[in-house]
Amino acid sequence: MIPTTANTQAILLLTSPLIVGRRDRSVQILTFTEYNQLARALRELGAEPAGLLGSQAEEILNKCVGIAEVSRIKELLARAFLLSQAIEKWTARSIWVVSRADSEYPKRLKARLKEEAPPVLYGCGDLQLLETGGLAVVGSRNVDAQLLEFTQDVGALTAESQWTLISGGARGIDVAAMRGASLSGGNVVGVLADDLERAVLARDHREGLLDKKLVFISPFDPAAGFNVGNAMQRNKIVYALSDAALVVTSDFEKGGTWAGAVEQLERHRFVPVFVRTGPDAGKGIEALRQKGALVWPNPQDPASLQAAMAVRVSSGIYQPQLF
Numbered sequence: 001m002i003p004t005t006a007n008t009q010a011i012l013l014l015t016s017p018l019i020v021g022r023r024d025r026s027v028q029i030l031t032f033t034e035y036n037q038l039a040r041a042l043r044e045l046g047a048e049p050a051g052l053l054g055s056q057a058e059e060i061l062n063k064c065v066g067i068a069e070v071s072r073i074k075e076l077l078a079r080a081f082l083l084s085q086a087i088e089k090w091t092a093r094s095i096w097v098v099s100r101a102d103s104e105y106p107k108r109l110k111a112r113l114k115e116e117a118p119p120v121l122y123g124c125g126d127l128q129l130l131e132t133g134g135l136a137v138v139g140s141r142n143v144d145a146q147l148l149e150f151t152q153d154v155g156a157l158t159a160e161s162q163w164t165l166i167s168g169g170a171r172g173i174d175v176a177a178m179r180g181a182s183l184s185g186g187n188v189v190g191v192l193a194d195d196l197e198r199a200v201l202a203r204d205h206r207e208g209l210l211d212k213k214l215v216f217i218s219p220f221d222p223a224a225g226f227n228v229g230n231a232m233q234r235n236k237i238v239y240a241l242s243d244a245a246l247v248v249t250s251d252f253e254k255g256g257t258w259a260g261a262v263e264q265l266e267r268h269r270f271v272p273v274f275v276r277t278g279p280d281a282g283k284g285i286e287a288l289r290q291k292g293a294l295v296w297p298n299p300q301d302p303a304s305l306q307a308a309m310a311v312r313v314s315s316g317i318y319q320p321q322l323f
Contacts, residue, residue, distance in 0.1 A: 001094065002127065004087055007101035008120065010049035013077050014038070015119050018086040019223040027075040030068060036115050037067045039100075049101060052077055093200055094209075095124050095222050106130040112240040112270050118219030124200040125208075125215030129187050134164030135309065136238045136271070138257050139173025139248035147173070150276070151248050152180035159186020161302035163309065166191065166242050168234060168256075169199065169216070173248045188214045191238045193231040196222040228256075235260025239270055244309050246274045246296055250284035258284055265291045272311040 004012075012018070014030045030038065041064040042048060051060050057077070061070050090097065098104045099120045104127055109117040135158045137151060155177040158165045165181035167174040169190035181188050188208065192199060196218040199205060208214030219237065220230050235256055239245055245264065250257040264273055265288065274296040275285045289295070299305040 001091060002096040002098060002104055004097055005099070005102055006050035006053060007048055008097055008099035009083060010052050010077070011035075011099045011101065011119050012086075012097065013079055013083055014049070014052075014073065016086070017221050017224070018079060018082045019221045020082060020085045020089060027072060029076060030073075032119075034068050035119050038064055038073075039115075039119075041067060049099075090122070090222060093124070093197055093222070095122055095196065095200060096127070097122050098127070106241065108133075109237065109240050112268070113236065116236065117240075118237070121217050121219055122196055122222050123215060123217035124196070126212040127215065129164060129189055129212075129215045130217065130241060132164045132187060133241070133243040134158070134166050134187070134189070135305075136166040136242035136245035137173065137177035137248065138168060138235070138238060138245065138260065140251065140255070140257055141170055141172035143172050143249055147249060148176040151176040152183075154246065154248075155180025155182075155186070156184040157299065157302070157305055159184035161305045161309075162186075163243075163305070164189055166238055168193065168231075168238055170231070177248075182208055182214065186213070189241060190214070190216045191234055191241070192216055192218040193220065193234040194218075194224050194226040196220075196224075231256045232259050236263060236268065239264045239268065242271050244272050244274065244311065246276065247285065247288060247293065248276050249282065250275075250288060252282070252284040252287055258288075261288050261293070262291060265293060274308070 015035050017029055045060060045063055047060050051057065061073060097120055100110065100117060108131065137154055139151065151173050155165050159181040164187040165177055166189040167177045169192045178188050178190060196216060199216050200209065205214060239260065247257060247261050250261060261273055264270065273293045275288050275293045276296050277285065297308050299308050
């Protein structure tokens, strides 16, 4: 297990709901924007999040004005017992936690997302799989058997080609892609928006986790349920971890698949985005093509997939200091 560092403990106290049992939160955690503002202030002071747990916490907080109420931050930092309960619960399920302040935090996320990278990542499985790149496969939840078979075949070919398969873990296209790669002995990364605890305890995932062929991660509390906003936020992580992406299906101008693909095509541009074409592709796929998505060449062997994956979108390797 990866040890939970003092910096990570401080960040968890500030940003995590620490869901243990059914108790409601008594104090509102810092929003993503608020935490980033605090992190910038700490850097300017030459301090780290762990400093908020020490004897100089009061002095540091008094210098971080205009971010959040000092009393609110103190209440969050006082949840030490609740944090210990949460960590004990996660450890029992082999769930680790890393923060942007840790050297183990995925370098791709820091380099590509910068301050948009989640402050903490929860996960189970081999953390090193997050540094391997690979093919991201995304799509809709409600699809027919033919599309599921197509997607599973893509996952299998990805594994045969020695590429990691990256997806969002939702039913439908995501699960089919991951299943195809797993059944063919490939490496799989699942970026979850909810129910990490349930995923790591599922019998179907046990072998992959033990064999270090599967890793689940989530920027959200392991016990968090489904939330549309969380599902949207998760998409950028899927793309940031990959070398190329395939959108199998997408609604037009709605849904997480559409939002994630458009964000990648128009804003982030980390990787080439391919779309499956054909008479049944639909309006959403055609619209993504108009925004710059590439036609998936339907590779049938590892060499053809390698050629497709060779298409690159320029992205920097600058890795900022973040926590």
